[in-house]
Structures are given as structure tokens and as C-alpha cells.
Amino acid sequence: MEIFKQKQVTTKSGKEYTLQHPGVRNVTKINDRVKNKHGINSEEKICEEMFKHVVVEPKLTIDDFEEYSEMVEVANKAYYFITGTPDPDEESKDSADDNK
Numbered sequence: 001m002e003i004f005k006q007k008q009v010t011t012k013s014g015k016e017y018t019l020q021h022p023g024v025r026n027v028t029k030i031n032d033r034v035k036n037k038h039g040i041n042s043e044e045k046i047c048e049e050m051f052k053h054v055v056v057e058p059k060l061t062i063d064d065f066e067e068y069s070e071m072v073e074v075a076n077k078a079y080y081f082i083t084g085t086p087d088p089d090e091e092s093k094d095s096a097d098d099n100k
Helices: 024-033 043-053 068-083 088-098
Strands: 006-010 016-020 055-057
Touching: 006 068, 016 068, 024 043, 024 068, 043 068
Parallel strands: none
Antiparallel strands: 006 016, 016 055
16 A cells, blocks of 8 residues: 655645645646646636645535635645645745745
8 A cells, every 4th residue: 555645734824734645647637637628727626626635634625715815825735745846835935934
């Protein structure tokens, strides 16, 4: 059995979420599913896929969020995590810490 990497993230509002990488094959499947008929990523589909397959604690759906900005921030952090893309929020935090 394969154990997938997990990551704790905290949003600007201070809420904590646990992300779990679903595996490389599943990331490729997710990337295929989130595209619309023109090959462009759909925000709603990305959010649904991230909350279904990546955000493991707390378990949420789009409808559980009260704030749009919180929903997008969590989905973006999850997508950055599974694709290996640097999170701009973490990079700006790191550079701010370096300047202290």
C-alpha cells in the first residue's frame, strides 16, 4: 500500500486544512477532468476535484464555504500542492521572513 504525502496549510483567515497528494496518475486524471470543452480549466470543476480528492481534513464541498475567497484560496493551495507549483502566498511569506 502506498502512503501519499500530506501537507498542512493555513489560509489568510487562520483556518487549517490537511491536503493529501492523490498520486501522480490521479493528478493527470484530475487535470483532464477539470477542463471544459475548449480545454480551459473550469473553476468550479477544479474546486470540486480538490475538495473531493485532495482536501482530506476537514472534508468539504463548495457549498460548505461561506466566503468565496476562502474557497478559492483552499482550492488554489490544493492545486499548487498536487502539481508541484510554488504557492505565491508562501513565496511572498518566505521573502518577507528573509528580509527580517
